[in-house]
Amino acid sequence: MTDRTRLPATDRARPTSQLGNLDLNLLVTLRALFRERNVTRAARRLGVTQPAVSAALSRLRRHFGDELLVRVQGAYVLTPLATQVSGQVETVCAAAERLFATGSAFEPAASRREFTLLMADYPATVLGPVLSRLFADEAPHASLHLQLVRETLGRDVVETISLVDGMVSPPLGHFRTPGVTSRPLFEDRWVCLVSEGHPLAAAESFGVADLAGQPWVVPYHRDDGYPSAAPATRQLSALGIRPHIAVRVESYRAVPDFVAGTRRVALVPDRLVAALPGTHGLLTLDCPVPLDPLAEHLWWDSGRDEDPAHCWLRDLVARAAAGLGP
Structure with a gap:
């Protein structure tokens, strides 16, 4: 008797996801190739043979329809497509490692897990040295991937987290989700x-009106409306200053370089100046009127609240911050 509910063979074999047709081990190889930009070194990192990585x-x-790595003047460089997807490869591999490392117990001293933190170069400069020492002491076999924010965080910040x-990062309105x-x-x-030698430096006192007339260096200012979500320009907006922005940079550390030797002025976090050589x-x-302090927070996906590895990492970051002092 024929089973009329049985699917045709072609339908039964059809995968429910494109992942069914992919060898996910290729992701790990791709990450190693992007990091090393050399087949031999990538093979050594992965612990496999060079012919296996070449294959x-x-x-x-063939999959991407792109060379990915090309030789230029004796060295391999990433193609534009490889540059575009390299960040996604890092993110996907890190997410997969977190997924399979999830468990009921976590031993920092024995872990070989890679943790990924995202921040701008200002908190990395201020927090980095203390965080680095604590991480090395407590998890000597684990690794830390520090991704630097290169532009103002957009509305997809929840997905990013x-x-x-x-x-x-400082709190922004669309973080409260x-x-x-x-x-x-x-x-x-x-x-x-x-x-x-700047006139403001020689003045016995100055006010908001004096600041308003200066050319400014501003980090992370998005040029698509005003006021910007960037912390420095939000403070300027609170002062009633819509600055003439002479230099816009995607970095806090670059601000002093574009102030030095000029008539420009900038608002910067005090700890950053103290940490920079x-x-x-x-x-x-000192600013002529009090400004709201810059408050840095640690943000994470609520689904990881009880994950032992994440609990350890969050405590580590908090202890590093506490080590900065007042």
Whole structure:
């Protein structure tokens, strides 16, 4: 008797997802190739033979329809497509490692897990040295992947947080979303940064009107409306200043370089100036009116609240922040 409910063979064999047709081990090889930009070194990192990595690279090239790695003047460089997807490869591999490392117990001293934190270069500069020492002491075999924010965080920040172990950032309105948890880390005060010899440096006092007429260096200012979500320009907006932005940079650490030797002025976190070498010829001045402090928080996906590895990492970051002092 014929079973009329049985699916045709072609339908039974059809995968329910494109993942069914993919060898996910290729992702690990692709990450190693992007990191090493060399087949031999990638094979050594993976613990496999060079022909195996060469064969995987050939499959990857066919899949993407792109060379991915090309030789230029004796060295391999990433193609534009490889550059575009390299960050996604890191994120996907890190997410997969977190998924399969999830368990009821976690031993930092024995773990070989890679943790990913996302932050701008300001908290990385201030928090990094203490965090690095604690991480090395407590998890000597684990690794830390620090992703630097290169532009103002957009509205997809919740999805971004879900793909990393944590993010250090000041609170923004669109962060307050179900599914995201945070804890405060440290605060900093804003100071005005100018070159020695700037008229404001010689003035006995100055006010908001004096600041308003200056050319500004501003980090992370998005040029698609005003006020910007960037912390420095939000403070300027609170002062009623819509600055003439002479230099816009995607970095806090670059701000002093574009202030030095000029008539420009900037608002910068006080801890950053103290942590940076090479600020000779620059002065910090107190703002003419009090500004809201810059409050850095640690943000993470609420689904990881009880994960032992994430609990350890969050505690580690908090202890590093506490080590900064007032």
